Amino acid sequence: MGWYHKIVNDIVGGQAVVVSFCPLTSTGMLFDGQVEGGRLTCGVSRFLFKNNLVMYDRRDPLNVATLYPQMMGVGVFGQRTNTGLIQLPIVETTWRYWKELFPNSTVVGVIQSEAVRFSPSTNLTARQFSESTYLSYPCADLSYRDPDSRPLIGAFPNLTENPTAQIFQNKDMVHGVRFGEIAKTYPFKLMGEEAVLNDTVGETYIVVNYYAEEKLAISFFREFEGQTSTFEKIDSTTGPFPFLLRDVQTSTTWDLLGRGIEGPHAGKRFTQVPANNAFWFAWATFWQNTGIL
Incomplete structure (x- = not known):
């Protein structure tokens, strides 16, 4: 759905959300759809x-509709200029692993009649409707996702004139974390293949x-019940996780989704950072002063 629609407005578990995907920057981002008013x-x-995808606010008259570049999440034009959207955390992974982590998931789909209505000239099948539309760029010299292919x-600024982009x-x-104007990738x-990284972004303690x-x-x-936790990576022999985390403060074992599974904090959960993945050129274009691991 995201390849064609780019945006899905939905309600998930009673929560109104705006699901957005920009293939050109490889950014999937989730925003709170429940706002004041x-x-x-x-x-x-x-x-x-x-x-990057630019979204418009359907609450506004079209001639003054607020425009939100997805990666910024802030109105740059229109009735709500400078108004920020609330970014929510997401889990981005392979479809195979998603099904293993969340086997009872429901899936947004499309029926054949909808695919035909959306693109009558090409008569897409429902399966084609869910496949990438950007396997290659018309003007690109390499395949769409090749690390060296051009935007x-x-x-x-031009990528050759942006030292960060090079x-x-x-x-x-990259996995990008941003708090206001402080960004880190x-x-x-x-x-590597597996990592547990205790880090800070500005003055905020996080683990990746x-x-x-x-x-x-x-x-x-990493702030949890008045303490700053520090994690170490430990092996896992059961379940869908190839490794687990253990905090050195309480020796609680946590899974990769931030859930306590053994120890004093079993059954509790860490708060996920509303971060997102992106192509490097896109992140480096928006946040030229970004920190880097």
Whole structure:
């Protein structure tokens, strides 16, 4: 659905959400759809900002509709300029691993009649409707996700004039954490096969868990019940997790989703950071002063 619609306004477990996906920057981001005064729903503006999806606020008249670049989550034009959306945490991983972690998931889908209505000229099947529309760019010299392939449109500043953008390959994947104007990235290629990283972003203590095989990068706040936790990686022999975490303060064992499974804090949960993954060129274009692992 995300390849074609880019945005899905939905209610999940009673929570109104705006699910957004930009293939050009490889950013899947979730926003709170319950706002003061009612429900927020967004549409695709058909604009791009630094290659990134620009959403419009459906609450506004079209001539003054607020425009939100997805990666910024802040209105840059229209009735609610400078108004920020509330980003929510997500779990991004492979479809195979998602089904293992959440076997009772429901899935947003499309029936054949909807696929035909959406694109009558190409008569897409429901299966094609859910596949990538960006296997290659018309103007690109390499495949869409090749680390060295160019963005669809020119970046500003130009990537060759942006020292930050040149540190890694254009389409290297990174896990990006941002609090206000303080940003930090965790490039997949630097984290090895498995990682538990205790770190700080500005003055905020976080931990990043990474599992390369299933493309899972997920971060949590380390502040918990008045303490700053420090984690170590331990082996796992059961369940869907190849490794687990143990905090040195209480020796509680936690899974990769931040859930206490054994020890004094069993049954409790760490708060997930509302972070997201992205192509390196996109993150480096928006946040040129980003920190790097």
